[in-house]
Amino acid sequence: MRSAIALLLLAGTAHAGNNELTFFETDRALRTSSANAITDDSLLGAGFTYARNLGSGFIPHLELWAQGAFQWGSADGLMFQTLTTELRTLGFSLGGQLRYELHRRITASARLDLGTTRAAVAIHDEMNHSASDHGWGATTAGALGLDFNLFRGSRFGLALRCELGAVATSSIPLTATPDSGSENTLHLEMTATSLGSLNLSGPSLAFAFVGQF
Amino acid sequence: MKRLILLLVALSACWEDERPIMWERTREVLGPIPMKSQIAYVDSALDRVTLLDLVGDTPKITTEKIGRRAVVAVPSPDRHLLFVITRGEEAIVEGQIDQPPKFWVIDTVHPEVETLAYEIGSPFDRVAVAPDNSMVVAYFSAAGPDEAGFFRNPNELAVIHLNEPPSDLNPTLKTIRSFGSIPEGVTLSPPMVVPGAEDPTPRTFAFVLSSNNLTLIDANHPAQREVSVRLDLGGRAVIPREVVFAPNTSSAYVRSDNARDVLQVLIQAAPPETPDHADFKPLLAELGAGGGPTDIAVYDDPNHRRYVLASTPNTGEIVVIDADTAQFRSIPVSDPIDRILLFPTGVDVAPTKALFASIGSRATRVHVLDLVNIEDPLTQAKLHTIQLSYAVRDVVPVPGRDLAMLVHDDARTVLGLLDMDTLSTSPLLGVGKLDSYDFSPTGSHLIGATGTVSRVGFVALDNLHPTDFRLDDPPARVLSSANAKIFVDHGDPLGHATIIPSPTASRGQALVLTGFLTTNLLDQEP
Numbered sequence: 093m094r095s096a097i098a099l100l101l102l103a104g105t106a107h108a109g110n111n112e113l114t115f116f117e118t119d120r121a122l123r124t125s126s127a128n129a130i131t132d133d134s135l136l137g138a139g140f141t142y143a144r145n146l147g148s149g150f151i152p153h154l155e156l157w158a159q160g161a162f163q164w165g166s167a168d169g170l171m172f173q174t175l176t177t178e179l180r181t182l183g184f185s186l187g188g189q190l191r192y193e194l195h196r197r198i199t200a201s202a203r204l205d206l207g208t209t210r211a212a213v214a215i216h217d218e219m220n221h222s223a224s225d226h227g228w229g230a231t232t233a234g235a236l237g238l239d240f241n242l243f244r245g246s247r248f249g250l251a252l253r254c255e256l257g258a259v260a261t262s263s264i265p266l267t268a269t270p271d272s273g274s275e276n277t278l279h280l281e282m283t284a285t286s287l288g289s290l291n292l293s294g295p296s297l298a299f300a301f302v303g304q305f
Numbered sequence: 306m307k308r309l310i311l312l313l314v315a316l317s318a319c320w321e322d323e324r325p326i327m328w329e330r331t332r333e334v335l336g337p338i339p340m341k342s343q344i345a346y347v348d349s350a351l352d353r354v355t356l357l358d359l360v361g362d363t364p365k366i367t368t369e370k371i372g373r374r375a376v377v378a379v380p381s382p383d384r385h386l387l388f389v390i391t392r393g394e395e396a397i398v399e400g401q402i403d404q405p406p407k408f409w410v411i412d413t414v415h416p417e418v419e420t421l422a423y424e425i426g427s428p429f430d431r432v433a434v435a436p437d438n439s440m441v442v443a444y445f446s447a448a449g450p451d452e453a454g455f456f457r458n459p460n461e462l463a464v465i466h467l468n469e470p471p472s473d474l475n476p477t478l479k480t481i482r483s484f485g486s487i488p489e490g491v492t493l494s495p496p497m498v499v500p501g502a503e504d505p506t507p508r509t510f511a512f513v514l515s516s517n518n519l520t521l522i523d524a525n526h527p528a529q530r531e532v533s534v535r536l537d538l539g540g541r542a543v544i545p546r547e548v549v550f551a552p553n554t555s556s557a558y559v560r561s562d563n564a565r566d567v568l569q570v571l572i573q574a575a576p577p578e579t580p581d582h583a584d585f586k587p588l589l590a591e592l593g594a595g596g597g598p599t600d601i602a603v604y605d606d607p608n609h610r611r612y613v614l615a616s617t618p619n620t621g622e623i624v625v626i627d628a629d630t631a632q633f634r635s636i637p638v639s640d641p642i643d644r645i646l647l648f649p650t651g652v653d654v655a656p657t658k659a660l661f662a663s664i665g666s667r668a669t670r671v672h673v674l675d676l677v678n679i680e681d682p683l684t685q686a687k688l689h690t691i692q693l694s695y696a697v698r699d700v701v702p703v704p705g706r707d708l709a710m711l712v713h714d715d716a717r718t719v720l721g722l723l724d725m726d727t728l729s730t731s732p733l734l735g736v737g738k739l740d741s742y743d744f745s746p747t748g749s750h751l752i753g754a755t756g757t758v759s760r761v762g763f764v765a766l767d768n769l770h771p772t773d774f775r776l777d778d779p780p781a782r783v784l785s786s787a788n789a790k791i792f793v794d795h796g797d798p799l800g801h802a803t804i805i806p807s808p809t810a811s812r813g814q815a816l817v818l819t820g821f822l823t824t825n826l827l828d829q830e831p
Binding site: 126129172217219289 | 324325328329330331332350363364366776777778796797798799800801803812813815816817818819820821823824825826827828829830
């Protein structure tokens with residue numbers, strides 16, 4: 093009901109400068125026990141976002157934007173002082189963002205995204221044994237942010253965005269298998285046991301360069 | 306703007322995530338340890354035992370939690386129980402727990418039996434197990450204090466009664482009298498009745514071996530004082546190396562380096578001076594080997610009469626000693642014998658032949674003595690000498706067969722099989738160093754592997770026909786399970802093994818199992 097009211101309030105038409113491209117960098121603190129097993133570090137990532145202004149409504153200075161994002165991330169670690177670990181992620185998401193102009197140069201925003209994440213984990217030991225696996229999981233992300241408008245022309249704008257949010261991911265089951273050798277070799281039948289489930293949820297901090305056109 | 310910067314700094318300070326210390330611990334994997342029908346691994350960082358059950362077509366993996374920092378794991382003689390000592394931990398940083406050293410008993414045959422943990426007070430790193438699984442003695446190796454200990458009492462040991470639950474009286478911590486030496490080994494006897502004692506219950510005795518000393522502890526009554534036996538003769542240190550038992554006569558035979566003879570220790574009742582004193586005493590006798598025995602073997606003949614075989618290079622003899630009467634018979638042999646094996650192998654069969662080898666001197670021959678009627682001084686001793694092409698570096702009996710494997714070089718690339726029936730030898734040539742080998746439970750096959758070749762080799766011991774099995778990865782260790790499956794460990798800390806159903810199986814019947822040492826690793830809670 094609240095969503096419907098918000099959409100009604102925002103009903104309007106897009107105008108020039110209604111498109112936006114963003115390059116962002118994120119730092120997600122991995123605080124789940126499964127992520128702690130893999131790495132001591134945060135998940136550092138980067139990505140691109142395309143957003144489009146769906147319009148402004150009856151509330152002055154309030155806008156609704158739709159956006160799609162692609163991002164990647166990585167974290168390395170050391171387990172039991174001998175096993176090195178690698179975590180690599182890819183993510184795709186779609187969502188919406190409400191923006192409210194606080195000041196001519198400052199805009200506040202609230203964002204909600206839904207998407208999917210691919211997590212790839214590899215474990216290596218000192219004897220060059222290695223095992224790896226990857227899996228997909230669902231992602232929900234929410235964030236509150238501030239845009240600092242550096243330049244705002246009639247057809248082009250440039251801003252710096254800072255966002256603080258949280259990411260919740262579903263648990264991703266992983267079964268690490270050793271790297272196979274030649275593809276032409278017939279290998280013995282293999283049974284791999286589960287490594288467990290990886291959860292990459294955690295609070296996130298993001299900085300972005302925003303270009304509007 | 307300043308407020309914003311301060312806010313960002315505060316945010317970044319809150320960003321640090323304290324990782325539980327369990328992921329920073331050092332990890333050592335003990336194993337593979339062959340059990341009855343399972344293979345066990347002990348993980349000192351995940352504090353768990355992983356058991357691979359090889360009975361079914363698909364291996365079944367189970368884990369059992371144990372205490373912090375496992376240091377040693379030992380199977381029981383029948384391989385039903387796995388004993389693990391965990392060092393424990395002091396809680397110094399968050400995530401650590403205070404835990405004393407513990408002795409864990411894991412029943413691998415009956416998983417429904419709850420794992421027992423006995424607090425042993427000190428971080429012992431050696432375990433001696435009674436042949437009947439009734440009790441164990443945990444003691445220190447001669448390695449000295451480690452980084453986690455300030456003092457170590459090397460003469461302290463713990464006697465644990467496995468048939469009784471943990472309590473204030475079980476285990477019993479005991480410091481044995483020392484005459485300047487420290488234990489180099491502990492051997493537990495089978496249950497023996499002490500002749501003449503008020504208590505007719507069979508008891509287990511712990512024989513503690515240390516330089517110039519032999520200490521006897523009544524393990525059934527560990528609170529009683531131990532009995533010490535001085536072994537030195539005023540010359541070079543006498544170091545006991547080997548103890549074999551004759552439970553029917555409540556006696557033990559001790560072979561020592563630099564000793565003049567095999568020492569017979571006959572346990573007899575003695576009225577204790579106080580309730581704290583032992584109610585037994587050892588009667589000592591030097592059996593007439595003479596010349597400093599280098600190896601001994603004990604066997605019972607078909608009439609259940611016990612004999613001790615001893616090799617005495619100093620006198621150039623093999624000595625057959627009647628353990629009951631101490632009468633002996635000497636058989637001259639020129640080689641410095643230091644290895645004695647009896648055939649056929651097995652507990653319930655009387656041996657008929659003994660194999661003698663000179664490992665230390667690298668002799669190019671071995672000797673076989675016919676034991677039938679050897680006790681009869683009127684019977685001529687039948688000692689056969691077998692000339693070989695290469696020096697002998699090791700001799701291993703094949704279980705259940707009248708065969709001995711001869712190892713001819715340090716790299717274990719040249720082997721031979723000696724048939725004890727026909728006294729003939731057959732050479733075996735390998736592609737590389739035999740890093741790991743085992744025999745199938747019935748002795749039908751020799752199974753071998755070398756770390757640089759991705760193959761397992763089999764030799765059918767009936768006709769010496771060799772076959773190979775191509776692996777996907779180089780092996781680190783090869784084991785044969787009780788149900789004749791071949792388990793090849795690839796030395797991967799994550800767990801990587803190939804299971805071959807039988808020596809004649811094809812690649813299509815084999816199975817590679819991976820990741821079993823990190824099963825549900827990500828689901829572990831600190």
